[in-house]
Amino acid sequence: MRLSNLADYAVVTMCAAARHCGSARVSAAELAEETGLPAPTVQKLVSLLSRAGLLRATRGSGGGLQLARPAAAITLADIVEAVEGPIALTSCVEQGRHDCALEGSCNVRPHWTIVNDALRGALANVPLTQLSSPFASSEVEKQVRERVSTSLDTNGVLL
Template sequence: MRLTHLADYAVVIMTAAARGQASARLSATGLAEETGVPLPTAQKLMQRLAAHGLLVGQRGAGGGYELARPVSEISLADIIEAVEGPIALTQCSDGENHECVLDAHCRVRPHMGIVGAKVRGALNAVSLKELAQ
């Protein structure tokens, strides 16, 4: 399993945000400069992270973003799922109806949800606070 560039960049941005002062306003421009993430990508990710409740945006003069929750309450799983969607190791374990030539004979499919839950649990055990140290 490998993170996409977007998920990786989201982790980098959130980690940089966590290193800032509590309740400090964050800008996509500032985080892009600090992290090296291209500005359009940083803007896109910050909007997506805000839509998933990890950042709170304020418009207008003095606006920007701030973390929506304390860093100890944001997990690596939260960040990845905000960008990638639910963690699922195979297409058949994501809850969607995918056609697979092995469906009629597959004995592994019923167990892939268990594997995905364990992976999510491991990612959920890593807090943004730990990543920012």
């Protein structure tokens, strides 16, 4: 039920990378210094994020990192999935997995599907642009709360 530390760090790292959108190239070492995270950890993170297609890495002298997509097109769900894999509270909601012996007759499974969709929807409705907004905490919270509630209302049944 708890998110892994790497996923949490990945969000902070992406948030820092989004601030350097103007100056195209940022090194992993710079991101480490800004975020206060250990440099090797940031290196591992940018590796995962690059493989997932969220960051674009250019090698060589003067190289660095930049967002592969506009910050508005990157959500919390993207970052979490890049680090932890598909969002699946239980193994039975994961596509292609059929370990559970009960399967068809299980009454609990449909509920997990709903809850899982709710969670993923909540994550997918927080874009990276909002994460790096410089407002005060209380102000940001107010904005996010409005955004999530309206998105839930819009999506309706699907959540």
